[in-house]
Amino acid sequence: xxxDSWVILQKIATNTTPIFTxxxxxxPWKEWMSLGLxxxxxxxxxxxxxxxxxxxxxxxxxxxxxxxxxxxxxxxxGPVGIAAFYYSQFSMIQTGKEELxxxxxxxxxxxxxxxxxxxTYFTKLYERYLRKSGNE
Numbered sequence: 001x002x003x004d005s006w007v008i009l010q011k012i013a014t015n016t017t018p019i020f021t022x023x024x025x026x027x028p029w030k031e032w033m034s035l036g037l038x039x040x041x042x043x044x045x046x047x048x049x050x051x052x053x054x055x056x057x058x059x060x061x062x063x064x065x066x067x068x069x070x071x072x073x074x075x076x077x078g079p080v081g082i083a084a085f086y087y088s089q090f091s092m093i094q095t096g097k098e099e100l101x102x103x104x105x106x107x108x109x110x111x112x113x114x115x116x117x118x119x120t121y122f123t124k125l126y127e128r129y130l131r132k133s134g135n136e
Contacts, residue, residue, distance in 0.1 A: 019082050023108060031102035042103065043110040051075040067133075073126050076118070080111040 032039060052075030059065050065074060088104040091097075 019085060020112070023085060023105065027105055027109065028102045032106050035102060035106065039103065039106055040110065043107045044114075046107050047080065047111055047114060050080075051078055069126065069129055073122065076122065077115065080107050084108050 035042075052072060055062075055065065055071045055075045059071055065071055084104055085108060088101055092101060
């Protein structure tokens with residue numbers, strides 16, 4: 001039924017799982033605790049504001065995004081993950097500065113948790129919207 005898409009998804013899952021295992025091993029738990037609720041709030045705001053406002057701005061030039069719900073859906077899904085992990089590690093190697101790692105790793109982990117929790121609900125909600133509006 002899924003054909004090549006399923007094979008591609010399986011390859012991606014197989015190749016990215018070790019990265020998230022590594023993230024779990026190097027997670028700075030003490031630093032996260034020192035960030036407290038402010039750290040969680042910053043991580044949530046980064047997730048909320050890093051894509052959605054840009055999509056609202058460029059919405060007129062993207063033909064597949066027709067409604068505000070399309071913008072919200074496309075802006076929310078696109079978890080922060082492997083790229084942020086690689087870039088943070090690269091920058092730490094290049095600069096020798098590790099101060100950014102606690103917040104970057106917290107954003108990645110909050111992203112994994114929030115996107116995992118909301119994926120099914122938001123996808124079903126979006127599907128209902130598409131059926132009602134006739135845009136399937």
